[in-house]
Amino acid sequence: MQNSAPRLLLAGTGSGCGKTTVTTALLRALQRRGVPLAAFKCGPDYIDPMFHTEALGVPSRNLDLFFVDETEVRGQLARHVPADGVGIIEGVMGFYDGVSGNTDIASAAHLARATDTPSVLIARPRGQSLSLAAEIKGFREFAPNTLAGVILNGVSAGMYPFYRAIAEQAGLPVFGFVPPVPESEIPDRHLGLVTATEIGDLPDKLDRLADAAETGLDLDGLLALARTAPPLADQSAPLVPVVDQPVRIAVARDKAFCFYYADNLDVLRALGAELVPFSPLTDRALPERIDGLYLGGGYPEVHKAQLAANRTMRDSIHNAVLGGLPTIAECGGFLYLHRTLDGAEMAGVLDADAKLTKKLQPFGYVTLTARRDNLLCRAGGQIRAHEFHYAVSTDEGADFDAQKPNGRAWACVHATDTLYAGFPHLYFRSNPAFAENFVRRAARKG
Numbered sequence: 139m140q141n142s143a144p145r146l147l148l149a150g151t152g153s154g155c156g157k158t159t160v161t162t163a164l165l166r167a168l169q170r171r172g173v174p175l176a177a178f179k180c181g182p183d184y185i186d187p188m189f190h191t192e193a194l195g196v197p198s199r200n201l202d203l204f205f206v207d208e209t210e211v212r213g214q215l216a217r218h219v220p221a222d223g224v225g226i227i228e229g230v231m232g233f234y235d236g237v238s239g240n241t242d243i244a245s246a247a248h249l250a251r252a253t254d255t256p257s258v259l260i261a262r263p264r265g266q267s268l269s270l271a272a273e274i275k276g277f278r279e280f281a282p283n284t285l286a287g288v289i290l291n292g293v294s295a296g297m298y299p300f301y302r303a304i305a306e307q308a309g310l311p312v313f314g315f316v317p318p319v320p321e322s323e324i325p326d327r328h329l330g331l332v333t334a335t336e337i338g339d340l341p342d343k344l345d346r347l348a349d350a351a352e353t354g355l356d357l358d359g360l361l362a363l364a365r366t367a368p369p370l371a372d373q374s375a376p377l378v379p380v381v382d383q384p385v386r387i388a389v390a391r392d393k394a395f396c397f398y399y400a401d402n403l404d405v406l407r408a409l410g411a412e413l414v415p416f417s418p419l420t421d422r423a424l425p426e427r428i429d430g431l432y433l434g435g436g437y438p439e440v441h442k443a444q445l446a447a448n449r450t451m452r453d454s455i456h457n458a459v460l461g462g463l464p465t466i467a468e469c470g471g472f473l474y475l476h477r478t479l480d481g482a483e484m485a486g487v488l489d490a491d492a493k494l495t496k497k498l499q500p501f502g503y504v505t506l507t508a509r510r511d512n513l514l515c516r517a518g519g520q521i522r523a524h525e526f527h528y529a530v531s532t533d534e535g536a537d538f539d540a541q542k543p544n545g546r547a548w549a550c551v552h553a554t555d556t557l558y559a560g561f562p563h564l565y566f567r568s569n570p571a572f573a574e575n576f577v578r579r580a581a582r583k584g
Contacts, residue, residue: 139372141216144364145225147250147257151273152232155262156291158186159347160316161228165193166348167357174223180246181230182524184397193344197400201227204237204244204503205522205565208252213374215253224364227255233277237503237543247283254368256286258313263293263301270301274308286363290315314355319346377570379410385580387430392417394445395470397435405566409577419444423454430464430580433471435563439494442482455485459557464513464579467559469527475559476531488552488559490533501526504540504562512537512553513579514572521569523562535560
């Protein structure tokens with residue numbers, strides 16, 4: 139399948155320059171024009187895509203060149219960008235920041251090159267004047283790239299002509315500005331921004347950002363730039379059902395458990411799963427007639443009191459998992475299976491206790507290798523994954539080996555023939571056989 143796939147990548151000079159703010163503002167402004175849209179996030183982040191999703195009402199997807207190869211990310215764009223619309227990709231960190239400090243592998247720059255996507259650099263002048271031009275020129279000339287313009291963020295309408303004249307000295311066109319919108323600022327917490335579902339007036343905030351984008355951005359110019367991108371072909375191998383009848387997999391979806399890759403859910407559906415959402419916070423028990431359980435990441439530590447108070451749900455999950463229900467529990471879901479989390483009672487599936495620390499624990503990309511046969515793979519099976527957490531456990535498991543790109547390695551994960559429970563978040567397209575085995579095992583539970 140070939141798709142014209144008009145598209146843009148919004149890159150940043152670094153974290154904190156306002157990529158998510160500008161991206162959501164642009165998405166909402168283009169949506170008001172009736173432009174068919176698809177949103178994407180470079181890298182493994184869960185939270186930014188939630189804001190894209192809230193802005194558009196359709197899932198945002200991750201594009202990650204550590205998890206998958208260039209053919210697959212081109213295929214994802216070809217599958218999901220409307221041919222008569224635009225795909226907007228939010229970059230990660232700074233434009234050239236990749237999987238380690240001395241390479242741009244899996245960076246926004248790498249993704250843009252691999253997909254022939256025009257890039258627009260978001261710059262936020264802070265205590266700068268002429269140095270802004272030097273900064274932009276450095277990004278333009280540092281390495282081969284697809285940079286085709288600049289957006290100035292956090293600049294008032296009165297100061298925009300001054301900063302635009304400076305930025306243009308770097309040799310890139312300026313596609314406008316987004317002024318400060320303090321009433322639409324999104325607060326932070328220990329894993330980054332708070333999640334989209336926790337902001338009660340988020341639609342109003344997004345509309346105010348769109349107002350700012352409509353005032354300050356050259357929307358016509360950005361659309362024209364997106365349409366200069368060459369067509370893309372989807373050459374990925376199609377996924378097909380691995381079961382004769384759909385299997386029902388319960389998926390925890392609420393404020394405590396909300397970190398899921400949209401593509402992971404797509405993969406499970408393509409393999410023959412019917413996904414059944416439920417809330418460990420508010421439902422009394424697991425859904426009826428389920429064949430498997432998926433407990434994703436999120437913020438169980440923020441909602442530990444409510445999770446602890448829901449005794450019937452904790453008992454339901456305890457009995458189901460220990461009774462052999464095929465289960466994947468990643469990060470926050472893994473914490474929920476502990477005996478306690480910061481002293482609050484959890485599901486008690488694992489003979490271990492967890493607590494939150496003030497320090498980011500070993501984090502980043504990892505490759506997992508199974509030490510033993512388990513629910514998802516045979517011994518020696520590998521999949522790429524990601525960790526990002528402040529919690530620690532008295533027993534992280536030792537059924538997989540995790541290895542970072544820099545060579546650091548450690549044991550992790552509790553794995554049996556019916557359970558995967560650990561801090562690493564899996565990305566199924568890195569090795570679809572893991573998801574296939576989960577769905578097959580769910581089909582023959584017990």
